[in-house]
Amino acid sequence: PYVNTKDILEKANKEYYAVAAFNINNLEFLQAIVEGGIEKKSPLIIETSEGAMKYAGMGDPLRGASLFVKMVREFADSLDIPIALHLDHGKNFKYIISAIKAGYSSVMIDASDKPLEENIKTTKDIVRIAHAAGVSVEAELGKLAGIEDNVASAESVLVNPDEAKYFVEETQVDFLAPAIGTSHGAFKFKGEAKLDFDRLKKVKELTKMPLVLHGASSVVQEMVEIAENYGADFGGSKGVPSDILKETVRLGINKVNTDTDLRMAFVAGLREFLQNNPKEFDPRKYMETAKTYVKKVVSDRLELLGSANKA
Numbered sequence: 582p583y584v585n586t587k588d589i590l591e592k593a594n595k596e597y598y599a600v601a602a603f604n605i606n607n608l609e610f611l612q613a614i615v616e617g618g619i620e621k622k623s624p625l626i627i628e629t630s631e632g633a634m635k636y637a638g639m640g641d642p643l644r645g646a647s648l649f650v651k652m653v654r655e656f657a658d659s660l661d662i663p664i665a666l667h668l669d670h671g672k673n674f675k676y677i678i679s680a681i682k683a684g685y686s687s688v689m690i691d692a693s694d695k696p697l698e699e700n701i702k703t704t705k706d707i708v709r710i711a712h713a714a715g716v717s718v719e720a721e722l723g724k725l726a727g728i729e730d731n732v733a734s735a736e737s738v739l740v741n742p743d744e745a746k747y748f749v750e751e752t753q754v755d756f757l758a759p760a761i762g763t764s765h766g767a768f769k770f771k772g773e774a775k776l777d778f779d780r781l782k783k784v785k786e787l788t789k790m791p792l793v794l795h796g797a798s799s800v801v802q803e804m805v806e807i808a809e810n811y812g813a814d815f816g817g818s819k820g821v822p823s824d825i826l827k828e829t830v831r832l833g834i835n836k837v838n839t840d841t842d843l844r845m846a847f848v849a850g851l852r853e854f855l856q857n858n859p860k861e862f863d864p865r866k867y868m869e870t871a872k873t874y875v876k877k878v879v880s881d882r883l884e885l886l887g888s889a890n891k892a
């Protein structure tokens with residue numbers, strides 16, 4: 582069934598596991614993710630960025646949002662696993678309202694680049710509207726390093742746990758993304774991967790609510806190797822190692838945003854197939870390996886996060 586993200590995350594919070602939130606821009610990634618969820622009997626959070634809304638709607642974000650709701654609902658309404666649709670990194674009021682209007686389960690209001698009081702004011706505005714429409718809300722505190730969408734935040738600003746407690750009390754958001762040292766994309770760490778478990782622990786103790794980890798892709802070595810075998814150059818790529826990811830779940834992370842790992846799996850499969858099948862031009866065939874690799878990465882991640890058999 583099509584459910585509210587909050588329902589999925591409240592259960593995960595109680596039972597101390599995490600649910601992956603996978604980004605999509607098209608049908609093929611959605612198919613592969615849903616197949617993984619069915620195989621693992623796992624709840625799924627499908628998420629789209631504002632860019633994906635524009636992309637799918639050919640420039641019209643409301644049309645894009647509506648298309649994604651219809652696609653996801655078609656799958657969700659015909660399956661036993663709970664599936665939610667979430668707007669990731671909502672920054673533009675028009676886009677956030679479009680997602681709510683279209684029927685998204687939840688929206689993120691990302692005002693993490695604003696001073697605290699402004700982040701609170703903006704977030705409160707969205708919470709008031711979203712809650713009136715039965716839509717749950719995610720917000721972010723602290724800043725990821727690396728490129729966060731179109732904002733290149735040079736260094737990460739880690740979450741202040743006391744601020745987090747004040748923020749959630751003031752805003753009444755449903756789930757919070759504390760910055761603890763991750764960043765978006767495939768180049769997360771120069772040296773050894775390290776996250777601030779102490780801050781995460783404190784935020785969980787103080788808020789007791791479902792928490793979100795952004796920039797949580799692991800950069801799956803198997804996929805990097807296949808892609809590089811067929812012409813990709815992913816030199817220097819490094820993600821969040823599985824053991825570190827598991828530790829964040831043990832410490833209270835319940836939603837794990839994953840985009841880069843699926844992108845790398847898809848392009849690895851696409852490169853491999855196209856190189857080995859010069860005569861093929863049926864998209865249902867030349868995207869098959871790509872979808873299979875995405876499904877594999879999805880299935881492995883659902884297992885790792887502990888959401889398998891939790892549907």
Ligand SMILES: O=C(COP(=O)(O)O)N(O)CCCCO
Binds near residue numbers: 604767794839
């Ligand atoms: O936090 C994440 C996932 O981050 P990643 O998959 O890059 O580790 N997202 O919000 C997905 C969109 C960011 C672009 O990748």
Ligand code: NA
Binds near residue numbers: 670689
């Ligand atoms: Na999000």
Ligand SMILES: [Zn+2]
Binds near residue numbers: 670765795796838
């Ligand atoms: Zn993110």
